[in-house]
Amino acid sequence: xxxxxxxxxxxxxxxxxxxxxxxxxxxxxxxxxxxxxxxxxxxxxxxxxxxxxxxxxxxxxxxxxxxxxxxxxxxxxxxxxxxxxxxxxxxxxxxxxxxxxxxxxxxxxxxxxxxxxxxxxxxxxxxxxxxxxxxxxxxxxxxxxxxxxxxxxxxxxxxxxxxxxxxxxxxxxxxxxxxxxxxxxxxxxxxxxxxxxxxxxxxxxx
Amino acid sequence: xxxxxxxxxxxxxxxxxxxxxxxxxxxxxxxxxxxxxxxxxxxxxxxxxxxxxxxxxxxxxxxxxxxxxxxxxxxxxxxxxxxxxxxxxxxxxxxxxxxxxxxxxxxxxxxxxxxxxxxxxxxxxxxxxxxxxxxxxxxxxxxxxxxxxxxxxxxxxxxxxxxxxxxxxxxxxxxxxxxxxxxxxxxxxxxxxxxxxxxxxxxxxxxxxxxxxxxxxxxxxxxxxxxxxxxxxxxxxxxxxxxxxxxxxxxxxxxxxxxxxxxxxxxxxxxxxxxxxxxxxxxxxxxxxxxxxxxxxxxxxxxxxxxxxxxxxxxxxx
Numbered sequence: 254x255x256x257x258x259x260x261x262x263x264x265x266x267x268x269x270x271x272x273x274x275x276x277x278x279x280x281x282x283x284x285x286x287x288x289x290x291x292x293x294x295x296x297x298x299x300x301x302x303x304x305x306x307x308x309x310x311x312x313x314x315x316x317x318x319x320x321x322x323x324x325x326x327x328x329x330x331x332x333x334x335x336x337x338x339x340x341x342x343x344x345x346x347x348x349x350x351x352x353x354x355x356x357x358x359x360x361x362x363x364x365x366x367x368x369x370x371x372x373x374x375x376x377x378x379x380x381x382x383x384x385x386x387x388x389x390x391x392x393x394x395x396x397x398x399x400x401x402x403x404x405x406x407x408x409x410x411x412x413x414x415x416x417x418x419x420x421x422x423x424x425x426x427x428x429x430x431x432x433x434x435x436x437x438x439x440x441x442x443x444x445x446x447x448x449x450x451x452x453x454x455x456x457x458x459x
Numbered sequence: 460x461x462x463x464x465x466x467x468x469x470x471x472x473x474x475x476x477x478x479x480x481x482x483x484x485x486x487x488x489x490x491x492x493x494x495x496x497x498x499x500x501x502x503x504x505x506x507x508x509x510x511x512x513x514x515x516x517x518x519x520x521x522x523x524x525x526x527x528x529x530x531x532x533x534x535x536x537x538x539x540x541x542x543x544x545x546x547x548x549x550x551x552x553x554x555x556x557x558x559x560x561x562x563x564x565x566x567x568x569x570x571x572x573x574x575x576x577x578x579x580x581x582x583x584x585x586x587x588x589x590x591x592x593x594x595x596x597x598x599x600x601x602x603x604x605x606x607x608x609x610x611x612x613x614x615x616x617x618x619x620x621x622x623x624x625x626x627x628x629x630x631x632x633x634x635x636x637x638x639x640x641x642x643x644x645x646x647x648x649x650x651x652x653x654x655x656x657x658x659x660x661x662x663x664x665x666x667x668x669x670x671x672x673x674x675x676x677x678x679x680x681x682x683x684x685x686x687x688x689x690x691x692x693x694x695x696x697x698x699x700x701x702x703x704x705x706x707x708x709x710x711x712x713x714x715x716x717x718x719x720x721x722x723x724x725x726x727x728x729x730x731x732x733x734x735x736x737x738x739x740x741x742x743x744x745x746x747x748x749x750x751x752x753x754x755x756x757x758x759x760x761x762x763x764x765x766x767x768x769x770x771x772x773x774x775x776x777x
Contacts, residue, residue, distance in 0.1 A: 268590055309587070321586035336585035341482060341574070344581070348573040364566055367483035367528045407577055408584030416576045421569055 256283055257298075260291040270314030270405060312404035313411055336406075339381075346372045347381060347403065351415060355385045355396035373397065381406060483525075484532030485567040487514060492564070499564060502557055504543055508536040535560065637674045642682035646692065650707045658683070658703035 263271065263279050273288040283291075292315055296308040309318045319327060327333045339347065342365075349364050350356065361369045376382045377397075385398035399412075409415060481487040491510050492499055515529045542556035642661070649656050658679070665675045683705060686692045693706040 265590065316589055318587040318589050321583070324586040324588070327588045333588060336588070338581060338585060344578055345482065345570060345574045348570050348577055351577075352570075352573065364563070364570060365483055366485035366532065366563070366567065367525070406584065407580040408587070409580070416573055418569070421572050 256280075256287050256291045257294050259283065260288055261295055264295075264308070264315060264317050267316070270312045270316040270401075272314040275314070309408075310410045311408055312401045339406075340372075342367075342369075342372050343376060347376060347399070350376075350382055350397050351399050351403065351412070352418070354398035355388075357388050357394035357396050359394065361397075484511075484529045485564060486571070487511065487529070488532065489564055489568055489571075499561060502561065504536065504540050504557060508533075508540050511536055636671055637678045639678050639682045639685065642675075642679045643686055646679070646682055646686060646705060650692065650705070655704050655706040658705060661705075 259279050260276055260283075263276050273285045273292065276288045276292075277283040277285050292308065299307045305323050306317050306319045309316050311318075328335065345365060346361055346369055349361050353360065353364075358370060358373055361373065373382070377384070380400055380402040382397045382403065383400050384395045386396045387393040388396050403409075404411065404414075407414075481490065488507070488511060491497075491507055491514075492502065497503065497507070512533055515526075515533055539556045539560060645661065646656075649661070661679050662672070662676055665672050669675075683692065683694055683703075687694050690710065691708050693708060695704045695706065696702070
């Protein structure tokens with residue numbers, strides 16, 4: 254048995270991406286460097302022998318995945334786990350959290366302009382985001398950040414794979430500036446609404 | 460259920476906006492601005508506010524959840540519009556009232572862009588399959604229905620329930636393990652050598668614990684009764700529950716036309732006592748049923764056992 258075969262066996266049996274240091278735990282003869290070499294050899298071996306799967310770098314680890322052109326065949330089976338797709342609001346919320354993490358629900362809602370508690374709960378349930386701390390402010394709001402599962406879902410190797418802000422046609426707000434305007438940052442969110450509604454009434458009468 | 464509101468531009472160029480198409484007020488606002496090629500850093504706030512209100516008008520009160528978000532934005536726009544009308548103080552650091560809205564719009568536009576890219580990445584990723592278990596498909600959740608009933612109703616319903624009457628009317632056919640023929644033969648056999656014998660002695664070979672003990676007793680008694688009816692033996696008992704004695708028949712020959720007349724005196728030749736307390740079947744009032752078929756064909760020793768009648772059976776026609 255050589256290192257390549259051990260690494261292959263571990264990858265074959267795992268249902269989640271594995272980091273080289275995790276794979277190295279399989280045998281005393283392995284260390285991270287040796288695993289890296291074996292991984293590279295396997296990657297090229299699968300490519301050259303034209304396998305239906307290849308070795309993919311994903312979520313800070315490695316994983317065997319079928320190649321995209323075989324999707325139509327696999328989709329016919331109930332016994333094959335189907336990668337599920339997220340809804341528009343969920344994607345939007347996830348994008349905001351991915352770029353601005355850690356941040357709380359109120360900030361997400363301010364950026365999106367719509368209530369987001371349900372979407373956030375769904376994302377937490379699906380393991381795509383998690384509570385990473387508590388904010389300062391009133392009630393010490395929960396702060397959310399993305400998980401490894403998030404990288405896995407989108408096929409990203411790491412956060413570096415996310416589209417870079419400078420590539421985008423529009424420039425994001427400076428990361429260090431507060432998202433919420435001053436008057437809403439410490440309120441409970443309803444007070445400003447009240448004020449605005451009164452203004453609206455005044456306008457209507459005039 | 461696509462809602463729509465007519466958005467009237469300042470110059471009267473009306474167009475239709477479907478609120479449902481938008482993820483929120485920022486999405487709608489961006490749409491209005493981008494569609495009309497408006498410089499986002501110099502938004503004509505009055506025009507945009509009117510258009511926005513026009514679009515929002517279509518939202519019904521039933522959709523209050525999403526309506527609230529649109530109305531909140533409407534209020535923000537109106538506030539900005541009002542602030543724009545006020546004479547502005549001369550200080551430099553006082554921001555344009557539109558500035559925060561512009562920042563939000565730009566940021567939201569960027570989020571929208573990133574979302575689209577992530578959606579493409581997700582689609583690409585979903586064409587690759589990995590090894591791994593299939594999560595059990597979620598079962599449909601059963602709603603918790605509160606118990607809207609009182610105990611009185613529960614008890615009432617319970618009392619109303621009619622349980623089906625279970626009648627076991629299966630007729631089980633089981634082999635008769637002890638035959639009356641054997642018992643009749645045994646009795647006659649014993650009487651060949653003995654003048655009289657106690658009923659009890661016929662059962663002596665069988666232990667009381669034997670599950671078939673009762674059957675032996677019943678069959679022996681039936682055989683005795685049958686032989687009596689055919690005038691082959693006498694049964695005698697001095698008093699109820701006393702020992703039953705069996706004697707050889709001493710009287711007219713059994714074969715001559717006896718069928719109809721099993722008279723009491725033939726049973727008890729020595730005294731007027733009824734032959735025995737158990738032989739109800741032989742009371743004079745009891746009509747002897749029609750001569751069974753076997754009586755003619757096999758008049759003698761062998762007594763087939765099937766047609767044993769109880770007095771409750773309907774008597775056959777003579």
